[in-house]
Amino acid sequence: MTDSDSFSERHGLHGGDAEIVTREDAPEEVRAAVLMLGYAAGMGPGALRDIICEVLLKRPDPNNWSPGNIENEVHRLVDEAPWYQIYDIAERIHAKLMRDNSSGTKQADYARRLTQVFREHGIGWQMKEGRIIFRGSEAFSLATRDAVAIMREAGTPTAANEIREALRDISRRPAADVTGAIQHAMASLECVAREIDGSSDTLGQIIKRLTVPPPLDGALHRLWGFASEQGRHIQEGREPSFKEAELVVTVASAVSVYLLRHSARR
Template identity: 45%
Template sequence: MYDCTESIYLSLMSLHEMKWTDPPAHEWFERELNVFFRQRGIGWQMAGGRVEFRGPQPLEAEISAATGMLKATSRPTAARELAESRLALSRRPNPDVTGAIQHALASLECLARDVVGDPRATLGDLIKRNPDLFPKPLDEAMHKLWGYASEFARHLREGRDPDLSEAIFIVGLAASVASFLLEREQPGLSA
């Protein structure tokens, strides 16, 4: 069904390019499809002609803000990894929950390495070696977040798969923590 809606979008876009439609039919289709998805509680949205995961509005806003801040501070790798975590949630027919968690924490680790100036340490080591990176007791929470990602997304065991809600939670946390680190590094950046 989602492939079909993407094909309709592309057809309408081609029609618009060949013969001007006002308003552009493909944009109208995308807007109306998203209204339909929201009204029906469907957790997908169309963006740029692609059907993708639609999380709660605060999550979407936080990921977008953090990705923008990462790009603005010349951290394209961390920005790409955070964007990839969201794309993993959009995998069809089933979201890639372990991929979402892996990418989210890779983004955070990449950023923390850059902030601290230690390009080889793991996030867990960075937290231990840099007690001012996070205020207490949030440093412990971050250490546990890293441990969770290691246990449930990076070093898997049979029968211990995270569910979608856990992946959404981790991706949201990673975006929020990235925003925190960037704002702390450059006060006023998020304004």
């Protein structure tokens, strides 16, 4: 019986999303899930050991040749691995499943079930298209989910590329590039604003000409000031926090989508 045939899958039952409490760690539940889901997809201990040793740059123990001993070695390696390499291993497992499974069902199931584990245990990551990427608040998810596609459809590919870079920076492991995320998010918004305004002015100059109602225009101007200070003119000892970067990416994405949709309606 496959997982899709299970009672919980048939009835759409699963644990609710826990509050995000973990980013820079891979707790026991995650380490176990990365392996167990690999086994569930049909991978054996030997194949998993090859992947894990490749990621960790460790030589497989030549004294372990039976499946049971190899499985013990696999568990030991995963238990001792740095947290960020656990997510590297998950990506390699997905890639292996994708190469070996032309139907696409096994890797899709792996990604879906692993992301569900992340959600149930408050892990701030998700697997999308075979990559472990940042998972933020519900507001962040809603704001960024369709932003790239909407920007491309609106004829602003540079803005789309900038927001993709922002998402890539905030997803970096073991430490997010918060300054880069802020810079790219605001660059994306500036590209959208310039396209709508038909000018090459800075966002700070364009804001007053945009169709953002007050007092939201004032809030947007303050966001621009904050991003200019923290993202472009950062001061020694005042690096922006992760939560501040998440907020800037969220707002920049949401405002960009709003401006493009409002412009299209006009």
